[in-house]
Amino acid sequence: MAIEIKNVTYTYMKKTPYEKDALKNVSLTIDKGSFVAVAGHTGSGKSTLMQHLNGLLKPSDGQVVVDDIDINGKGSAVITAKRSVGMVFQYPEHQLFEETIFADIAFGPKNFGLDEAEITSRVQAAMEFVKLDYKKYKDMSPFALSGGQMRRVAIAGIIALQPRYLVLDEPTAGLDPQAKRDLLNNIRQLYDKGDTTVIMVSHNMDDIMGLAQRVIVLNNGEIAADGRPAEIFNKNAVLEQAGLRPPRLTQLLQKINDEVVPVKTNYTNVDAAAEAVSQAWHRRGKNA
């Protein structure tokens, strides 16, 4: 069980003077149960790639296979496969439209043809997930909320679909630090429950650190690097080429390693890193 992207090329505005290859022969497999982060500079093709995962964009060339089904094929299995991929767009709060928050979150489940009782329980669970009090908010207009709360409603709208694969396109863009932390914690909790594979786009390496098990770096429509976070974060040259920077923790460790004492730079956990630095420092003291 996995999402397989096979030699996908995508061209915007094909056959016009504005033609642009947003993806160039990209291949990658996202295993079920993993937490994958996709990073890249603005315009590197992240959103384009994500929109292939549930068939919103058809590859100009290549194939997208979800759980062994080519999602650009025909048949009822294709619809089920597409529906197993939930997509949270960049600035998802711009898609809200219903009169009440309840109705908006219920829009997706209703379209999927679920029954009333099931819809209500899913909306309840989804609102709980994004920490919106059900009783207090269910009958409010989504347009009466703050930007951060609207974002939570929009995300709840996708969570209520209970997707097996959850795709989030820069979910924290434009949020304040507290809201950002809360949202990332929510996503982590959902992932830890074990039923959901998470694919998250971000240019912020600090967000990715400690969450993802695998980082894919896109640059100019191509995969520039793919591997474990600790490994990717130390490929400074590759990251720089892709217009990214290592997380602040990695930057700090690299600086300590270069200028103070030799220490491993591949920690993704602040406590472990602090421990390692302190040990290295003590060793140095003894040797001197």
Place this chain on the structure above:
Amino acid sequence: MLSDIMIGQFFPGESVLHRIDARAKILMLFALILSIFLCDSRADYALLIIFNIILMYISQIPIRMYMKSLKPMFWIVLFTFIVHLFSGEGPTLLKVWIFNITWSGLSQGIFITIRLLLLILMASILTFTTSPLVLTDALESLLKPFKKIGVPAHEISMMMTIALRFIPTLINETDKIIKAQKSRGADFTSGNIMTRLKCVMPILIPLFVSAFRRADELALAMESRCYHGGEGRTRMKQMHLTRLDGFVTGGFIVFLLVLIVLRLKGM
């Protein structure tokens, strides 16, 4: 789909048509449109079609783009053709149910179709080779003399600039909202009229909300840069007439004269 909409589409280039002063281009388009309505013999049409093809060739823009610009008008053109087809007089050529197709109807229909196609193509030549900003500046400059009689030249051109500027933005926005709702299982292609109308709401409401938000932001941004209308405003890019404009306009006048002569001879 949505990306097929070509209104206000501009293709940067270096052709003669790109380099002519936009004011001259607008006036020439105007004259051409008038001449389309003056034409009524086959020779006139042939001349205009040839002239049009030459212009399209000079513009160095793929012919495919011109074809694409015709696409949205297809149904209107077809409708006009059919209406004319059945409304001619004279001997019947073919009888369909209670309607008669006549020679005069057929030729009327064909001529009207050619007129419409020429109109669209000529307008496309103008918009394809002129950036929207330059176009509205030129319009403002052309409308200036009418300010005396109360035509708000600057305001009209500013409104057009803003409208043109936001067409692609709104198209992108619509595209994104449609995709977002599709991801939530919305189906825009099946069901009867009522269910389809209902399907439009999830697109229209977010679109309106975002259009108003953008308008609000734009107004604020303009105000905070002290925008207060056209009075005393200077331009970064001044428009100058060049020798090239003289040549082209001259050639154009010659072409119009030929048309007029043809028409006088025909009478």
